[in-house]
Amino acid sequence: MAASNAGTMEKRGSLKTTDSFRTENVPETGPLAIIVLGASGDLAKKKTFPALFNLYRQGFLQSDEVAIFGYARTKLSDDELRDRIRGYLSHGKDNTEDLTKFLQLIKYVSGAYDAEEGFRALDKAIAEHEASKLSPGESPRRLFYLALPPSVYPSVCKMIKFYCTPKADLGGWMRVVVEKPFGKDLASAEELSSQIGALFDEPQIYRIDHYLGKELVQNLLVLRFANRFFLPLWNRDHIDNVQIVFREDFGTEGRGGYFDQYGIIRDIIQNHLLQVFCLLAMEKPVSIKPEHIRDEKVKVLQSVLPIKDEDVVLGQYDGYTEDPTVPDNSNTPTFASVILRIHNERWEGVPFILKAGKALNSRKADVRIQFKEVPGDIFKCQKQGRNEFVIRLQPSEAMYMKLTVS
Ligand SMILES: NC(=O)C1=CN([C@@H]2O[C@H](COP(=O)(O)OP(=O)(O)OC[C@H]3O[C@@H](n4cnc5c(N)ncnc54)[C@H](OP(=O)(O)O)[C@@H]3O)[C@@H](O)[C@H]2O)C=CC1
Numbered sequence: 001m002a003a004s005n006a007g008t009m010e011k012r013g014s015l016k017t018t019d020s021f022r023t024e025n026v027p028e029t030g031p032l033a034i035i036v037l038g039a040s041g042d043l044a045k046k047k048t049f050p051a052l053f054n055l056y057r058q059g060f061l062q063s064d065e066v067a068i069f070g071y072a073r074t075k076l077s078d079d080e081l082r083d084r085i086r087g088y089l090s091h092g093k094d095n096t097e098d099l100t101k102f103l104q105l106i107k108y109v110s111g112a113y114d115a116e117e118g119f120r121a122l123d124k125a126i127a128e129h130e131a132s133k134l135s136p137g138e139s140p141r142r143l144f145y146l147a148l149p150p151s152v153y154p155s156v157c158k159m160i161k162f163y164c165t166p167k168a169d170l171g172g173w174m175r176v177v178v179e180k181p182f183g184k185d186l187a188s189a190e191e192l193s194s195q196i197g198a199l200f201d202e203p204q205i206y207r208i209d210h211y212l213g214k215e216l217v218q219n220l221l222v223l224r225f226a227n228r229f230f231l232p233l234w235n236r237d238h239i240d241n242v243q244i245v246f247r248e249d250f251g252t253e254g255r256g257g258y259f260d261q262y263g264i265i266r267d268i269i270q271n272h273l274l275q276v277f278c279l280l281a282m283e284k285p286v287s288i289k290p291e292h293i294r295d296e297k298v299k300v301l302q303s304v305l306p307i308k309d310e311d312v313v314l315g316q317y318d319g320y321t322e323d324p325t326v327p328d329n330s331n332t333p334t335f336a337s338v339i340l341r342i343h344n345e346r347w348e349g350v351p352f353i354l355k356a357g358k359a360l361n362s363r364k365a366d367v368r369i370q371f372k373e374v375p376g377d378i379f380k381c382q383k384q385g386r387n388e389f390v391i392r393l394q395p396s397e398a399m400y401m402k403l404t405v406s
């Protein structure tokens with residue numbers, strides 16, 4: 001997935017590309033090293049390693065080319081890391097052999113995020129893998145995945161640039177994947193952008209929002225713009241309000257080191273829900289090129305009015321500060337509800353209600369588009385509730401309409 005964070009109108013094509021590690025027209029053969037930084041953490045075990053395992057099972061990662069390196073401060077052996085993630089790699093009875101082989105591809109290096117020593121050890125381990133797999137005419141490829149809090153991205157990026165860049169004469173490529181949240185506010189996001197931009201060319205940087213990979217999120221533009229049915233209804237004349245809701249039935253579970261510094265707005269609303277919001281509210285892009293989609297997202301974001309205090313509710317679940325990784329006096333919100341109001345011809349007067357919460361009574365993410373009442377109703381339909389179009393992103397993806405019938 002290419003850079004997707006809306007926020008500036010800067011075109012990827014206009015960004016500098018000076019580095020010797022280009023991502024275009026380079027051979028896609030040769031040893032591939034995937035390095036998961038923050039490998040001891042929640043994202044790594046719940047999503048990154050399982051995603052890599054699925055790629056492996058589907059034949060996209062070949063044992064004779066690939067090695068996966070975990071890196072974090074926690075002291076672990078290779079086997080201890082494998083044991084931590086094993087339970088998260090779903091496999092049927094028939095895939096036990098695949099699982100065993102996949103786990104053997106994983107090695108672990110422990111080190112700090114701002115010290116040369118650990119990154120030199122990591123580079124050495126990667127170079128050994130490359131030397132054992134490189135054939136004439138091939139080039140090494142290195143993919144660094146930062147499953148880490150953004151506060152450490154700048155130092156980690158510096159370390160991998162200085163100590164883990166493959167030798168230029170070998171060719172190949174080096175790419176960096178960074179997770180959301182991208183900074184804490186506009187100033188820190190811009191600073192982060194310039195810090196990472198000073199080290200890597202734009203095509204080497206991949207900013208990830210995994211909600212964009214969810215089946216029904218990927219379908220939102222198709223749904224809106226390839227179905228005549230919705231075109232006339234998708235506006236203030238027919239829609240009363242839109243709700244985009246994320247609920248989780250578990251709390252921080254030891255992730256306080258990351259979560260408490262950011263809170264639910266930066267963890268979920270500013271990225272995942274805002275991406276969904278953009279796809280629901282934006283105008284039709286000129287084409288489905290990423291740049292055109294991004295430009296329309298930026299336009300709708302620029303039409304959002306400043307948020308009023310009375311349109312925000314914050315909360316913290318009981319027991320949050322009992323997590324040993326959370327400071328006892330934390331007032332970080334674990335629940336937030338925010339109303340966005342768009343000042344444009346399509347949406348003036350239609351509230352977009354974005355809600356997210358941890359440790360609630362269910363795990364669900366959905367979009368509810370509530371329609372206005374039928375004018376001149378002769379059936380007293382109000383009692384049955386309004387028409388509603390629901391897009392359930394998870395679990396069990398679904399789209400359904402609530403209609404009134406007698
Ligand atoms: N968890 C999830 O489902 C998802 C998370 N993300 C994103 O992934 C990133 C990491 O999140 P997640 O894995 O959940 O968080 P964790 O709290 O599990 O942090 C990951 C690892 O980073 C290290 N770490 C934690 N806090 C700090 C700190 N303050 N300073 C330096 N290192 C620290 C720890 O490793 P060690 O101490 O061993 O070095 C930890 O194992 C975040 O940006 C988050 O937004 C994105 C999508 C989903």
Ligand SMILES: O=C1O[C@H](COP(=O)(O)O)[C@@H](O)[C@H](O)[C@H]1O
Pocket residue numbers: 210248267268365
């Ligand atoms: O980005 C994050 O997402 C997960 C929820 O992802 P989902 O795909 O399981 O809905 C959330 O638990 C985590 O706090 C957050 O960082």
